[in-house]
Amino acid sequence: xxxxxxxxxxxxxxxxxxxxxxxxxxxxxxxxxxxxxxxxxxxxxxxxxxxxxxxxxxxxxxxxxxxxxxxxxxxxxxxxxxxxxxxxxxxxxxxxxxxxxxxxxxxxxxxxxxxxxxxxxxxxxxxxxxxxxxxxxxxxxxxxxxxxxxxxxxxxxxxxxxxxxxxxxxxxxxxxxxxxxxxxxxxxxxxxxxxxxxxxxxxxxxxxxxxxxxxxxxxxxxxxxxxxxxxxxxxxxxxxxxxxxxxxxxxxxxxxxxxxxxxxxxxxxxxxxxxxxxxxxxxxxxxxxxxxxxxxxxxxxxxxxxxxxxxxxxxxxxxxxxxxxxxxxxxxxxxxxxxxxxxxxxxxxxxxxxxxxxxxxxxxxxxxxxxxxxxxxxxxxxxxxxxxxxxxxxxxxxxxxxxxxxxxxxxxxxxxxxxxxxxxxxxxxxxxxxxxxxxxxxxxxxxxxxxxxxxxxxxxxxx
Amino acid sequence: xxxxxxxxxxxxxxxxxxxxxxxxxxxxxxxxxxxxxxxxxxxxxxxxxxxxxxxxxxxxxxxxxxxxxxxxxxxxxxxxxxxxxxxxxxxxxxxxxxxxxxxxxxxxxxxxxxxxxxxxxxxxxxxxxxxxxxxxxxxxxxxxxxxxxxxxxxxxxxxxxxxxxxxxxxxxxxxxxxxxxxxxxxxxxxxxxxxxxxxxxxxxxxxxxxxxxxxxxxxxxxxxxxxxxxxxxxxxxxxxxxxxxxxxxxxxxxxxxxxxxxxxxxxxxxxxxxxxxxxxxxxxxxxxxxxxxxxxxxxxxxxxxxxxxxxxxxxxxxxxxxxxxxxxxxxxxxxxxxxxxxxxxxxxxxxxxxxxxxxxxxxxxxxxxxxxxxxxxxxxxxxxxxxxxxxxxxxxxxxxxxxxxxxxxxxxxxxxxxxxxxxxxxxxxxxxxxxxxxxxxxxxxxxxxxxxxxxxxxxxxxx
Numbered sequence: 001x002x003x004x005x006x007x008x009x010x011x012x013x014x015x016x017x018x019x020x021x022x023x024x025x026x027x028x029x030x031x032x033x034x035x036x037x038x039x040x041x042x043x044x045x046x047x048x049x050x051x052x053x054x055x056x057x058x059x060x061x062x063x064x065x066x067x068x069x070x071x072x073x074x075x076x077x078x079x080x081x082x083x084x085x086x087x088x089x090x091x092x093x094x095x096x097x098x099x100x101x102x103x104x105x106x107x108x109x110x111x112x113x114x115x116x117x118x119x120x121x122x123x124x125x126x127x128x129x130x131x132x133x134x135x136x137x138x139x140x141x142x143x144x145x146x147x148x149x150x151x152x153x154x155x156x157x158x159x160x161x162x163x164x165x166x167x168x169x170x171x172x173x174x175x176x177x178x179x180x181x182x183x184x185x186x187x188x189x190x191x192x193x194x195x196x197x198x199x200x201x202x203x204x205x206x207x208x209x210x211x212x213x214x215x216x217x218x219x220x221x222x223x224x225x226x227x228x229x230x231x232x233x234x235x236x237x238x239x240x241x242x243x244x245x246x247x248x249x250x251x252x253x254x255x256x257x258x259x260x261x262x263x264x265x266x267x268x269x270x271x272x273x274x275x276x277x278x279x280x281x282x283x284x285x286x287x288x289x290x291x292x293x294x295x296x297x298x299x300x301x302x303x304x305x306x307x308x309x310x311x312x313x314x315x316x317x318x319x320x321x322x323x324x325x326x327x328x329x330x331x332x333x334x335x336x337x338x339x340x341x342x343x344x345x346x347x348x349x350x351x352x353x354x355x356x357x358x359x360x361x362x363x364x365x366x367x368x369x370x371x372x373x374x375x376x377x378x379x380x381x382x383x384x385x386x387x388x389x390x391x392x393x394x395x396x397x398x399x400x401x402x403x404x405x406x407x408x409x410x411x412x413x414x415x416x417x418x419x420x421x422x423x424x425x426x427x428x429x430x431x432x433x434x435x436x437x438x439x440x441x442x443x444x445x446x447x448x449x450x451x452x453x454x455x456x457x458x459x460x461x462x463x
Numbered sequence: 464x465x466x467x468x469x470x471x472x473x474x475x476x477x478x479x480x481x482x483x484x485x486x487x488x489x490x491x492x493x494x495x496x497x498x499x500x501x502x503x504x505x506x507x508x509x510x511x512x513x514x515x516x517x518x519x520x521x522x523x524x525x526x527x528x529x530x531x532x533x534x535x536x537x538x539x540x541x542x543x544x545x546x547x548x549x550x551x552x553x554x555x556x557x558x559x560x561x562x563x564x565x566x567x568x569x570x571x572x573x574x575x576x577x578x579x580x581x582x583x584x585x586x587x588x589x590x591x592x593x594x595x596x597x598x599x600x601x602x603x604x605x606x607x608x609x610x611x612x613x614x615x616x617x618x619x620x621x622x623x624x625x626x627x628x629x630x631x632x633x634x635x636x637x638x639x640x641x642x643x644x645x646x647x648x649x650x651x652x653x654x655x656x657x658x659x660x661x662x663x664x665x666x667x668x669x670x671x672x673x674x675x676x677x678x679x680x681x682x683x684x685x686x687x688x689x690x691x692x693x694x695x696x697x698x699x700x701x702x703x704x705x706x707x708x709x710x711x712x713x714x715x716x717x718x719x720x721x722x723x724x725x726x727x728x729x730x731x732x733x734x735x736x737x738x739x740x741x742x743x744x745x746x747x748x749x750x751x752x753x754x755x756x757x758x759x760x761x762x763x764x765x766x767x768x769x770x771x772x773x774x775x776x777x778x779x780x781x782x783x784x785x786x787x788x789x790x791x792x793x794x795x796x797x798x799x800x801x802x803x804x805x806x807x808x809x810x811x812x813x814x815x816x817x818x819x820x821x822x823x824x825x826x827x828x829x830x831x832x833x834x835x836x837x838x839x840x841x842x843x844x845x846x847x848x849x850x851x852x853x854x855x856x857x858x859x860x861x862x863x864x865x866x867x868x869x870x871x872x873x874x875x876x877x878x879x880x881x882x883x884x885x886x887x888x889x890x891x892x893x894x895x896x897x898x899x900x901x902x903x904x905x906x907x908x909x910x911x912x913x914x915x916x917x918x919x920x921x922x923x924x925x926x
Contacts, residue, residue: 110708110815111844133712155657166655168664169632184902189813191843192629192883194618194668195891195898196925197907201631201664205657222714245573249596251685290760293753350652352573380654381574420655428658435658439647443914444660450913451906462659 012071012093014051020063027052036096039083041344041427046089049076049096056101058175058183058214064097065212065456066181074459077208079118079150082142084344085425087154087207087461097212099149107132107220113172113189114218118149122156125218134220137164140421141330149213155205157421159326162379163252163288164221166421168204173217176203178210179452189217202447207423208458210451227254227288228298229322232305232313233279238355240281243308244378245351247285247301255286256379257329260358263373263386266335267328275328279311283378284325329375336373336386343387343404349416351381360410361385368399372407382420405431424462432462475534475556477514483526490515499559502546504807504890509552512539512559519564521638521646521677527560528675528919529644537922540671542581542613545605547807548888550617550670550924560675562612570595570683576635576652577681581612585619588681597683600627603884604793615679618668620884622789625842626715626751627684629884631667636680639666641673642915652680665910670886671921673914690717690751691761692785695768695776696742701818703744706771707841708814710748710764718749719842720792723821726836726849729798730791738791742774746841747788792838799836799849806850806867812879814844823873824848831862835870845883868894887925895925 018026027033028051037048050073053064068075078088078098090096102117105128112134116125122136122143129136139158140146146156152174157166173187187193187200203210234240240258247253259267259282268275275282283305287297295317302313316322336342349357358374365372376383385407389400408418408431418424418431433441441463448455448463481489490496491514500511513536516527531538541551541561553559565580568591575597579588585599585606592599602621603609609619615637620629636650650656650663666674697703703721710716722730722745731738738745746768750760758780765776779785799805812820821837828835839846848870852863871881871894881887881894896904904926911918911926 109712111813112711113813155661157655157657161655165628165632168661169628178906182902184906185900186903188878188880190811190880190883192620192624192811192840192845193880194620194884194886195880195882196887196895196903197673197910198618198631198664198668199903199906199910201661201667202910204664205661210660222712248575249572249685289754290752290756291754293756296754348653348655350574350576377655382655415651417651417653417656417658419658420653421657423657424659432659437648439645440649440659440662443641443647443662446913447660447662447665447910450909 079147348420542610
């Protein structure tokens with residue numbers, strides 16, 4: 001066993017941590033630990049953790065961090081392990097600190113807020129809100145299997161963000177356990193609160209590097225009105241992108257998604273719903289404007305697509321029919337995954353650069369002889385290039401890794417970001433300095449060192 | 464001259480700063496300096512600055528901070544000096560660093576963003592966006608006289624925040640000059656970007672204590688549809704609050720403001736528009752839902768008011784008529800100010816605690832024999848108790864100061880915040896630990912010390 005900084009520690013006994021925790025919370029069974037090596041990014045460099053803590057309370061998290069900090073043992077916080085950038089994979093000698101058993105939630109209709117523990121799935125938060133006639137908007141495609149704690153730790157996005165914003169926009173307060181085991185409460189059920197530094201916002205998206213989130217206070221909205229849907233096909237990515245810019249300059253769609261030809265083919269192979277395999281790009285847009293305004297917005301979007309040279313334009317106010325197209329978009333990753341293993345990107349660019357990004361990705365795919373399918377939350381310029389490879393083929397795996405990096409290089413060159421919603425994790429860390437520059441890295445390091453001086457919190461992520 | 468930590472420095476010559484700056488940027492003329500002593504909070508403890516820098520560029524800000532940091536001279540960043548919590552008033556021996564001359568703006572319709580220098584007024588940003596068919600929502604009541612840099616530094620709110628969010632929700636990127644003069648770029652014109660820590664969000668609302676904002680990249684929206692307006696009067700604050708909770712649980716009003724009896728009287732004295740002086744509370748609500756949906760939302764809100772026991776309920780879709788009521792609300796502070804000097808509060812509470820807050824304030828006013836008018840951004844629980852006093856009457860001034868503190872105590876007791884949108888500044892600093900507790904204060908101090916180790920940036924604010 002070696003610690004994350006490469007030194008050989010004295011052999012660490014977890015016995016004195018075990019006595020600080022309720023029975024069964026600390027796990028050292030190798031068979032169970034093996035299941036906490038990987039997250040969904042399947043990073044081959046991930047290591048089996050030395051121990052697992054399945055916290056049942058904030059006190060468990062505090063005890064674990066106090067112990068880990070005093071013993072300088074690295075801690076990898078983990079929700080459901082659905083990170084696509086390797087933010088929750090194990091590292092040598094670490095404790096994986098799982099919040100999967102912290103699953104309480106209360107909803108307050110008067111303040112329109114929910115107070116949730118981190119281990120609940122996003123879908124369970126949505127459901128709890130809905131039971132009180134309220135709505136929690138953020139909707140990562142993985143919403144049925146990802147946790148609200150992970151959503152907050154990564155500032156997760158989703159499909160409705162183009163109109164309703166990302167996780168950070170809904171986190172009003174947090175309970176966070178700091179590196180030394182101190183639990184702090186930040187913010188609370190108040191829509192406006194500027195008392196002191198914006199610490200709540202700093203911890204959202206910090207990927208477990210500054211503290212462990214043990215409770216989130218979420219802003220809820222009145223229920224979303226039923227949505228109408230528009231689907232349009234295009235002969236070129238540029239035409240689809242023109243339509244996106246025209247639409248978002250006029251109104252705020254509740255969804256505005258793009259699928260390229262490769263993705264459409266993969267989805268059609270899987271779902272057999274009659275999608276046109278010959279089209280170069282498809283937009284799926286929604287309006288949830290109240291009453292008759294939805295039909296007006298859908299008509300406006302359809303016209304923008306026609307003006308931008310769309311082939312077919314289909315609209316419906318039937319929720320089931322519309323949901324079928326939204327579901328097709330959500331199934332894009334599993335559909336493409338049937339054709340091989342995936343390296344998942346989530347680079348984002350300013351909207352006008354979207355065609356250049358998609359064309360550049362196609363050029364990289366051709367140059368390096370790999371398949372790259374592109375889906376995008378087009379309305380906010382956030383794309384998911386899916387690099388398909390065969391892990392049994394070392395040479396192809398190497399080519400895929402090269403393309404993974406070059407897509408980030410391209411996004412940076414186009415004024416974009418290496419990660420729009422998945423986080424930097426361990427897989428994208430090497431590209432972060434290229435995007436933000438040495439001064440921002442130094443600033444990041446100053447904050448990290450101030451809050452986690454022994455660097456026990458998710459080392460190797462971001463920094 | 465003494466520095467902010469009370470030690471007597473060697474006499475400082477600004478000559479070697481002067482040579483680093485363009486001609487006329489450094490000002491030491493006492494007559495001009497006197498005008499930079501106070502901000503709108505009129506803190507009697509504010510001091511005339513030792514020097515004024517009217518920066519014309521990021522380079523000027525960098526040169527000033529480099530020099531100030533090496534000489535350990537405190538710097539008070541200042542936009543238009545409209546702080547209501549004393550965040551931009553002078554302190555002994557300081558440089559006031561004004562951004563009033565940095566006034567460039569560009570609007571990009573394709574990315575729906577504006578890049579603005581900090582010295583522009585909020586109203587000028589709105590106007591520049593409107594010239595390109597776009598909209599910058601945040602609308603502090605002072606929008607015609609407060610700067611966008613100050614808005615970002617304080618995370619300013621306003622009337623439309625109940626539906627559209629606060630300044631932080633619109634700041635996609637910043638250029639910030641750090642204490643040592645390093646300029647960093649954070650974020651950018653991307654709607655989703657989770658590359659690294661949420662540093663943009665940390666600097667928004669940091670009240671000039673972590674860096675000086677020299678450029679903001681703002682998210683813009685499609686233009687706001689014309690709004691319809693509802694006005695309702697109530698026989699009790701509780702009835703008005705009941706209506707607020709009923710409304711916000713059902714839909715998202717574009718404005719939901721409250722005025723109490725004292726405020727209504729003051730506004731009526733000033734505007735003579737026929738407001739009912741006998742009513743205990745008035746709500747002014749707006750819907751900007753598209754098309755026919757606005758009328759539906761207005762009808763829903765009117766019914767909620769009637770169900771909560773409203774007296775008169777008036778609705779209109781005439782923009783001028785509606786604007787007259789919104790303007791009456793915006794004139795509330797000047798109207799009450801005609802009756803005496805004001806101590807302006809901006810405490811916020813969770814919505815259900817609104818009646819307890821307003822009643823508690825009335826009890827404090829009676830107990831201490833001062834007039835307190837209450838207006839509120841009711842939809843988000845953010846209130847503005849206006850404490851009226853005569854500064855020539857020392858005893859009354861003292862009583863007003865006591866009530867100022869006790870209102871914050873009450874807000875904290877009710878689970879609220881001492882400041883919803885004005886910031887902590889120097890006037891509310893003493894109450895911040897009571898709200899957030901020693902651990903959050905320690906965390907704040909860690910970040911402050913990491914980023915501004917010589918504590919030159921706006922010392923005495925927040926910490």
